[in-house]
Amino acid sequence: MTATLDDTRLSKNHRLVYDIVQEQGVGRHLPMSDLYELARTRRPGIGFTTVYRALTRLRDLGMVSEITLPGADSAFYEAAGPAHAHFRCIQCGNVSNVRFALPPDVVTVVASELGAQVSDSVVSLLGRCHTCTTSTTVAS
Ligand SMILES: [Zn+2]
Ligand SMILES: [Zn+2]
Numbered sequence: 001m002t003a004t005l006d007d008t009r010l011s012k013n014h015r016l017v018y019d020i021v022q023e024q025g026v027g028r029h030l031p032m033s034d035l036y037e038l039a040r041t042r043r044p045g046i047g048f049t050t051v052y053r054a055l056t057r058l059r060d061l062g063m064v065s066e067i068t069l070p071g072a073d074s075a076f077y078e079a080a081g082p083a084h085a086h087f088r089c090i091q092c093g094n095v096s097n098v099r100f101a102l103p104p105d106v107v108t109v110v111a112s113e114l115g116a117q118v119s120d121s122v123v124s125l126l127g128r129c130h131t132c133t134t135s136t137t138v139a140s
Helices: 012-024 032-042 048-060 104-114 130-134
Strands: 064-067 076-079 085-089 095-098 124-127
Touching: 012 032, 012 048, 012 076, 032 048, 048 064
Parallel strands: 085 124
Antiparallel strands: 064 076, 085 095
16 A cells, blocks of 8 residues: 555655645656755755755555666656656766566566566666657767
């Protein structure tokens, strides 16, 4: 079960960060630096560490998804939603949602082969996005 605001007591700052991520919606992937800027416009003086701690806690509560992608400098944060994969453009860095998740039975088989408990799976695709592949700009 995903925690909800009703059964989780969040501090004001955590609530603010949660609201900001929630307002972006599923499909928007913001690095912490962007979330920090948004938080500062709402609450000038809020600390970087405070936003970081809020994101860590919200992630641990399953209320916010933390996405780390190969080649990306930093993690992205997204409103918690249905499991999906991500495509990252290696040229412009744009991140898009991909409607794909490992089928549960595949995870079950892999887990039993490993004799392990699988708690999470991450599927990432890399390449060049439509805009970059159709761009006529010649890199110099
Ligand atoms: Zn691109
Ligand atoms: Zn996503």
